[in-house]
Amino acid sequence: MRRQWMLAAGVFAMFAAGSAWAQTWPTKPVRVIIPWPAGGSNDVVGRIITQKLAETLGQSFIVENRSGAAGTIGADVVAKAPADGYTLMVHSTTHVGNAHLYRKLPYDTLKDFTGVAMLVAQPGALTVHPSLPVKSVAEFISLAKKRPGEILYSSSGNGSAPHLSMALFIAMTGVKLVHVPYKGGTPQVTALVAGEAQASIATVSTVLHHIRAGRLRALGVNSAAPVSALPDVPPIAATVPGYEMTPWIGFFAPAGTPQAIVNRLNADIATILKTPEIATKLVNLALEPSVESVDAFNARIRADYEKYGKLIRLAGARVE
Numbered sequence: 455m456r457r458q459w460m461l462a463a464g465v466f467a468m469f470a471a472g473s474a475w476a477q478t479w480p481t482k483p484v485r486v487i488i489p490w491p492a493g494g495s496n497d498v499v500g501r502i503i504t505q506k507l508a509e510t511l512g513q514s515f516i517v518e519n520r521s522g523a524a525g526t527i528g529a530d531v532v533a534k535a536p537a538d539g540y541t542l543m544v545h546s547t548t549h550v551g552n553a554h555l556y557r558k559l560p561y562d563t564l565k566d567f568t569g570v571a572m573l574v575a576q577p578g579a580l581t582v583h584p585s586l587p588v589k590s591v592a593e594f595i596s597l598a599k600k601r602p603g604e605i606l607y608s609s610s611g612n613g614s615a616p617h618l619s620m621a622l623f624i625a626m627t628g629v630k631l632v633h634v635p636y637k638g639g640t641p642q643v644t645a646l647v648a649g650e651a652q653a654s655i656a657t658v659s660t661v662l663h664h665i666r667a668g669r670l671r672a673l674g675v676n677s678a679a680p681v682s683a684l685p686d687v688p689p690i691a692a693t694v695p696g697y698e699m700t701p702w703i704g705f706f707a708p709a710g711t712p713q714a715i716v717n718r719l720n721a722d723i724a725t726i727l728k729t730p731e732i733a734t735k736l737v738n739l740a741l742e743p744s745v746e747s748v749d750a751f752n753a754r755i756r757a758d759y760e761k762y763g764k765l766i767r768l769a770g771a772r773v774e
Contacts, residue, residue: 483514489528500544533561537710570705598629608651613771659740
């Protein structure tokens, strides 16, 4: 009993020390690695949130873009950083996809990181060139079945979210489409507007102005519910029950970062996301602010890790 009491007292002391540390943290600038180039969705969202965190916590949050290899270069820096709350990362669902897309990574995606907070969902839309004579998901499926192997769809690259979103759609509907990968979201959409491809599931933010200008037609969104930027466009799931493929952007920390700091960050980020000014700014970028607890976000990471693994195997995507 005495030994158990001493063990319990030690655990309590460690918890109390961690909580006290979280109350004084941060006492120096915090480095935030964004493993993507400046100007992209990850970068824009990360800078919006870190600016507010700096104001809330009274300490500098220094953003460092360490792009390359679909985010794996920057992620490796974070995986090897001290787990003290002074190195964080803003990354997308690509983080879990990379674990299956690359034959070998210098880190373990699940073991070397902890999810801190969900930031935004990045809904996509099944979008077609106006020359394609369809105005709904059902009509698109019907046409694709009448013309197997004739309709080209663009993506932002092998294993990308647009590629895997369409791979899931193909698997659930039985249609046969031809994949044409491009190097990034902008070339993917440019090809669609030009008619080089007839269809695509693209991030809403990349196609929104084309849809509003009539250069493209949106048939359905890949989220479970309608999105704010396209309120009249139904979910694909309304026609294909169970379909859902919504990429996201979130905050991560090295595994072992004190839980009290992780919890504090999660609470502060939730408050920021609920601020009307920030929520409006993100919605105007066709992004959906998403508040989740630490446990819920980490459960999402694990679930999407499995989901992306199955889709990547289905699509046969691989980066050596």
